[in-house]
Amino acid sequence: MSKVVKLKLIFMFLCLPFSASAQWFKHSFEVMGTMSHVEIWLNEPSSKLDSSDSDIEFDTNQNEQAQVLIKSVEQEMFRIDQQMSSYKEQSELSLVNREAANKAVPISVELFSLLSMAQHISEISDGAFDITYASIGYQYNFREKKRPKQSSIAKALPAINYTAVVLNKEQLTVHFNHQGMKIDLGGIAKGYAVKRCLSLLEKAGVKHALVSAGGDTGLLGNRYGRPWLVGVKHPRSEDKMAVHIPLENEAISTSGDYERYFIEDGVRYHHIINPTTGDSARKVVSVSVIGKDPTYVDALSTTIFVKGLKEGLSLINNLPEFEAIIIDNQRRLHYSKGLQQ
Ligand code: AMP
Ligand code: MG
Numbered sequence: 001m002s003k004v005v006k007l008k009l010i011f012m013f014l015c016l017p018f019s020a021s022a023q024w025f026k027h028s029f030e031v032m033g034t035m036s037h038v039e040i041w042l043n044e045p046s047s048k049l050d051s052s053d054s055d056i057e058f059d060t061n062q063n064e065q066a067q068v069l070i071k072s073v074e075q076e077m078f079r080i081d082q083q084m085s086s087y088k089e090q091s092e093l094s095l096v097n098r099e100a101a102n103k104a105v106p107i108s109v110e111l112f113s114l115l116s117m118a119q120h121i122s123e124i125s126d127g128a129f130d131i132t133y134a135s136i137g138y139q140y141n142f143r144e145k146k147r148p149k150q151s152s153i154a155k156a157l158p159a160i161n162y163t164a165v166v167l168n169k170e171q172l173t174v175h176f177n178h179q180g181m182k183i184d185l186g187g188i189a190k191g192y193a194v195k196r197c198l199s200l201l202e203k204a205g206v207k208h209a210l211v212s213a214g215g216d217t218g219l220l221g222n223r224y225g226r227p228w229l230v231g232v233k234h235p236r237s238e239d240k241m242a243v244h245i246p247l248e249n250e251a252i253s254t255s256g257d258y259e260r261y262f263i264e265d266g267v268r269y270h271h272i273i274n275p276t277t278g279d280s281a282r283k284v285v286s287v288s289v290i291g292k293d294p295t296y297v298d299a300l301s302t303t304i305f306v307k308g309l310k311e312g313l314s315l316i317n318n319l320p321e322f323e324a325i326i327i328d329n330q331r332r333l334h335y336s337k338g339l340q341q
């Protein structure tokens with residue numbers, strides 16, 4: 001039986017009705033230039049969450065508890081966006097982009113940790129993941145169908161170089177060793193935001209939750225005794241799914257060339273940039289990475305997309321904590337080792 005057929009059967013089984021005592025609360029909102037979604041499952045109608053380890057205070061009413069939790073998720077997403085967005089002039093990241101080529105800029109512990117994590121992914125991927133892609137990336141505007149000329153790409157290409165981002169752990173500073181260098185956290189910040197939101201829900205005593213931001217989804221527990229079922233979008237058919245994956249306590253991130261793109265002379269220009277060429281990466285059309293840590297799976301899905309099928313599978317198969325589903329240019333599905341049994 002093919003993998004897809006097996007997953008479809010699992011899907012049919014999972015469609016059985018839920019227990020009548022289950023209470024669920026859902027909310028969708030726009031943040032970070034994408035749609036975010038939160039689902040919280042609260043078990044007993046009269047139960048109080050154990051929030052002793054949390055900053056969040058509850059009323060006894062379950063509906064109010066859910067609304068407080070949902071609000072706190074929304075606020076956390078907006079807080080991270082305010083801090084990490086390269087589109088917001090007042091963000092900490094924009095300050096870094098303005099000043100770090102001239103001097104070492106002191107930054108928050110939080111931004112420092114995320115930049116360190118991004119550096120780590122760059123190192124293990126030989127620079128396929130590189131937040132300095134933004135040195136050219138900012139010249140693309142997919143809504144307005146704008147892309148840089150080959151001459152601008154050639155001029156700015158030396159500024160794509162993660163090794164020129166100098167992080168000083170003692171001083172908590174960042175310095176760019178290259179003029180004209182810019183960074184952008186679009187390939188990792190959504191996963192980080194999902195991770196933070198899940199952890200605040202967990203601290204508040206929630207046992208079953210889903211938080212997503214665009215293609216990044218994090219899951220707390222299961223969906224009342226059954227796995228959550230997360231769909232991987234069909235890359236060329238908006239309302240279809242290519243496959244459904246049953247997951248519990250995991251995160252999944254999908255990077256696709258259909259998210260932000262335009263087509264010119266039959267060529268697709270999209271938002272995932274190959275750091276060695278400054279052009280869109282075109283070896284595959286969709287990559288989903290599954291693992292425990294939402295921040296890592298976010299960065300890794302972008303990474304594997306740039307690497308393509310062969311090198312991408314080889315990288316993920318060397319990382320035992322992560323699995324991947326890759327859709328190639330012929331729309332064939334490929335699975336990493338751990339998903340092949
Ligand atoms: P995702 O949707 O997680 O695959 O991330 C795509 C986003 O990552 C893009 O919109 C850019 O903000 C950013 N990005 C694009 N190319 C790269 C790259 N080679 N390395 C790191 N980030 C990238
Ligand atoms: Mg990603």
